[in-house]
Amino acid sequence: MTRSGFVLSRAELVCDDIPLSAIAAAVGTPLYVYSGATIRARYRALDEAFDGYPHRLHYALKANSTFAVVQLLRQLGSAVDANSIWEVEVARQAGFGAADVVFTGVGKSLHELAQAVPLGLRAINVESPGELERIETLAARFGLVARVAIRVNPDIDAGSHPHISTGLRINKFGVPKDIARDLMTSIGSRPHLKLVAIHVHVGSQITSLAPLRSAAAFLAQLATELDARGLRLEYLDLGGGLGISYDGADVLSARDYVAALVDEVRSTGLPIVIEPGRSVIGPAGVLVGTVIDIKRRAEDSDFAVLDAGMTELMRPALYGAYHRIEPVKAAAGGTRHYELVGPVCESTDVVGRDRMLPTLSVGDLVAIHDAGAYGAAMASNYNRRPLPAEVLVDNGQWRLIRRRQTVDDLLALER
Numbered sequence: 529m530t531r532s533g534f535v536l537s538r539a540e541l542v543c544d545d546i547p548l549s550a551i552a553a554a555v556g557t558p559l560y561v562y563s564g565a566t567i568r569a570r571y572r573a574l575d576e577a578f579d580g581y582p583h584r585l586h587y588a589l590k591a592n593s594t595f596a597v598v599q600l601l602r603q604l605g606s607a608v609d610a611n612s613i614w615e616v617e618v619a620r621q622a623g624f625g626a627a628d629v630v631f632t633g634v635g636k637s638l639h640e641l642a643q644a645v646p647l648g649l650r651a652i653n654v655e656s657p658g659e660l661e662r663i664e665t666l667a668a669r670f671g672l673v674a675r676v677a678i679r680v681n682p683d684i685d686a687g688s689h690p691h692i693s694t695g696l697r698i699n700k701f702g703v704p705k706d707i708a709r710d711l712m713t714s715i716g717s718r719p720h721l722k723l724v725a726i727h728v729h730v731g732s733q734i735t736s737l738a739p740l741r742s743a744a745a746f747l748a749q750l751a752t753e754l755d756a757r758g759l760r761l762e763y764l765d766l767g768g769g770l771g772i773s774y775d776g777a778d779v780l781s782a783r784d785y786v787a788a789l790v791d792e793v794r795s796t797g798l799p800i801v802i803e804p805g806r807s808v809i810g811p812a813g814v815l816v817g818t819v820i821d822i823k824r825r826a827e828d829s830d831f832a833v834l835d836a837g838m839t840e841l842m843r844p845a846l847y848g849a850y851h852r853i854e855p856v857k858a859a860a861g862g863t864r865h866y867e868l869v870g871p872v873c874e875s876t877d878v879v880g881r882d883r884m885l886p887t888l889s890v891g892d893l894v895a896i897h898d899a900g901a902y903g904a905a906m907a908s909n910y911n912r913r914p915l916p917a918e919v920l921v922d923n924g925q926w927r928l929i930r931r932r933q934t935v936d937d938l939l940a941l942e943r
């Protein structure tokens with residue numbers, strides 16, 4: 529392979545050397561394409577950055593749980609972080625064992641907990657005293673000891689978008705520090721519970737080291753306190769959140785990120801768990817769309833209407849997220865100003881605002897970059913739009929890993 533990932537080769541975008549236009553011609557658009565080489569490289573970069581320090585990567589399934597992606601990560605040695613009992617089920621069907629799964633999530637229903645407790649997962653990451661009681665009651669009923677971690681809200685500002693910050697007291701996530709301390713102490717005398725870890729996750733798309741470092745320091749300090757009281761943990765779960773570069777600017781490297789975590793935690797001697805989602809899969813995927821209409825917006829600007837919009841990639845509509853967009857084949861000729869919009873009946877269905885691009889024509893393919901995380905996973909059927917097809921390029925070949933949904937698939941649930 530010349531260069532892995534999504535690069536220009538002979539004036540056309542390829543994925544691990546395979547032209548996106550060839551895949552789109554065979555599968556149609558809208559279409560997600562993932563680079564196996566990029567997934568492998570990004571997973572390994574995080575894994576190797578620990579440099580011998582005991583650790584486990586629990587890939588956050590919610591970023592992208594398309595089955596073949598999950599299976600590839602399992603081959604690479606990853607464990608998983610599941611955010612619902614249904615993600616736990618996907619992990620199990622992909623071959624993960626109970627000890628490979630941590631179950632997180634701010635609202636686990638009684639139904640979900642009743643299914644999770646007997647599985648003996650590596651940990652259920654607990655979000656409240658009430659949830660801990662529900663787990664305890666279930667464990668007692670099943671006659672077993674539930675392995676739990678307490679997710680602590682450290683009251684740290686992740687500095688990312690308010691919609692994806694989770695570590696402040698005002699956010700709904702985790703147990704406030706003081707309550708968490710009492711809860712942990714109480715577990716010592718509750719025979720159906722075993723405290724195996726403490727957990728923080730302060731947000732997503734974090735681009736500065738400070739909040740990640742503070743969260744790790746906070747957890748290490750808490751572990752030291754617990755240790756002094758005779759409560760020995762098995763590991764520290766530092767969550768996910770490492771940001772990626774959506775606009776091409778420099779971001780934290782895997783190496784610097786992991787070095788900071790290890791630096792803060794080393795004195796405890798405890799193994800580290802991290803739950804990376806976006807940083808593994810985000811840059812490994814593009815959403816390919818077709819220009820289906822061009823119309824005048826202003827004297828010097830056009831709307832380019834794509835067949836890919838908020839139903840396929842919700843992030844721009846949801847948080848005003850920026851994604852680089854470029855034509856799959858650069859046309860010879862000038863550039864023009866565009867507002868790239870989706871086909872859905874919502875004014876927020878804009879995938880790229882205010883862009884200068886090579887002149888586009890109806891029928892042209894465009895690639896929306898860094899769409900591997902929180903892209904396909906958040907897609908919806910609004911306007912009865914079928915969920916898009918997904919393709920994985922790996923080992924020199926591409927294959928359809930999720931066929932495009934059909935209206936019959938949808939109606940099958942209603943007949």
Ligand SMILES: *Cc1c(COP(=O)(O)O)cnc(C)c1O
Pocket residue numbers: 588590591609611632633729731732733767768769770803804805806807901
């Ligand atoms: C969403 C989430 C993650 C993954 O976050 P990324 O920013 O994608 O790395 C990890 N842990 C928990 C608890 C989460 O909710």
